[in-house]
Amino acid sequence: MSSLKLLLLSNSTSHGSQYLQSWRSGIDRFLSNVNSVLFVPFAAVTIDWKEYANKVSDALVKYEVKNIADCEDMTAAVNEAEAICIGGGNTFHLLLNLQKYNLLAAIKRRVQSGVPYIGWSAGSNVASLDIGSTNDMPIVWPSSDAAIGLVSYNINPHFTEYKPPKYCGEDRGKRLDECCFVKQRPIVALSEGTGILVDGEHKLQRHTIIAGENVDSVQCKLWLPDANCEQRQKIVDVAIGTDIYPIISDCRKL
16 A cells, blocks of 8 residues: 545635635645646535536636546546545535445545545545544435545544533534444544644554644544443544544554
8 A cells, every 4th residue: 555645624614714725725735746636526415516616626726626527437537536635515415426436446546546635524524434423414325324444533524512502402522422432433523624634654654633724723532432431432632733543543452
């Protein structure tokens, strides 16, 4: 396997900034020596896929953005891509179409060969082993929840601990408690404006928590299975700049 290059972002737009603005310089550094990006718009539901691709193209002006939905042979487009980008939207809708066009294995092979992968929101969810930690409503039903499987943990984008006054229902933390309890797999919860930069070969990989430009009040938490705890899991706060790979690896060995 070649060096893995992943940029897994919680969101595309931060408060007070334009679309992808807070990530633009980070994306440029990540995509050094790349001229074109293959964009997968399948998470979009109420916006036309062509319109979605045009929106990304307008934001990433340094690159030729190719809409995979316009490609006659989508698998060939993946195999020839310089970089692959999957945008946000509804994760179930995204996964259903990745399955429909038989792209899961092709994308995984291409990325494992060293081609850069960028995902935000739903696009980060599908980089995981499955989409079990998504926040989205299951408006469609994929044949399974198995995803691309580029990382060994689940991701929860748009993470927040906010609970409205007088609200008595489940908050995000409770839902992630349940997810970790059942799956017994680490979950990385990313607030708005944060992401994970993955680079390096297998045992030398770094999975670094990053933040976009001009964002504040960011946070990242890890839900980690732990048989020694009464709840069979523990929650760890992680600072920006932390390489979470050693933490995840130690957890997976238990």
